[in-house]
Amino acid sequence: MHPMLTTAVKAARRAAGIINRASQDIDALTVKHKSHNDYVSEVDRAAEQAIIDVLLTAYPSHAILAEESGAQGDSEFQWVIDPLDGTTNFLHGFPQYSVSIALLHKGQLNQAVVYDPSRNDLFTASRGQGAYLNDRRIRVSNRLKLAESLIGTGFPYRDFSHLDVYLAMFRDMLQKTSGVRRPGSAALDLAYVAAGRLDGFWEIGLNKWDIAAGCLLIQEAGGLVGDFHGDDTYIETGNVVAGNPKIFAQLLQILAPHLTPALK
The missing domain is CATH 3.30.540.10 (Fructose-1,6-Bisphosphatase, subunit A, domain 1)
Known part of the structure; x- marks a missing residue:
């Protein structure tokens, strides 16, 4: 070590x-x-x-x-x-x-x-x-289909400016996945993606201390982490999408139609 x-x-x-x-x-x-x-x-x-x-x-x-x-x-x-x-x-x-x-x-x-x-x-x-x-x-999970995947997220609880956007994202995720979970610790959710316990994760507006460690865990476990465009601004923006490579791409596709100018 x-x-x-x-x-x-x-x-x-x-x-x-x-x-x-x-x-x-x-x-x-x-x-x-x-x-x-x-x-x-x-x-x-x-x-x-x-x-x-x-x-x-x-x-x-x-x-x-x-x-x-x-x-x-x-x-x-x-x-x-x-x-x-x-x-x-x-x-x-x-x-x-x-x-x-x-x-x-x-x-x-x-x-x-x-x-x-x-x-x-x-x-x-x-x-x-x-x-x-x-x-x-x-290692991250090896699931290939979003419909068979368990996805983590976090509900808005302080800043509700993106609440309607989030609810639209959440509605689509419920319909196109095996399930959505919100346990309440983003750092642990990301660690679960790294360990294959969750197949993917997304959330809006997290802080750097919420996500920094978890994001490296996922990357080192063979997964991908990005912002809502799949780019590497997630540490600064706090807008995070993560998952195994196949599920990561499918998550971005689900989220894309809901992105407002403030989230692009």
């Missing part, structure tokens, strides 16, 4: 320890309302600080981009951190949430960790070295 990936795994496990302890008494947590349907707990902040402490102890000159504390430092190496992706699930005791850590080097995804504390599932990837679930190499 690459030394930087080893450090990221250590950081993710440190955060997971905080999350698992807090999950034993969720009612005791202090929760703040950041915006409509957007919450942050003391667990998010403590887990994020634990991750940053581990990373900067090992690599003090590296930059950080974290969901709760924002950007710090200036370096060609930048760690992108979501300490608890799926906070709403966590606060309801719904066991579908994750820790997501990615490393960008000169803007290119280089290392990735997505860790599911509830199931002790550790997804990892280093550029050019493949993707793994725990110690097992993983």
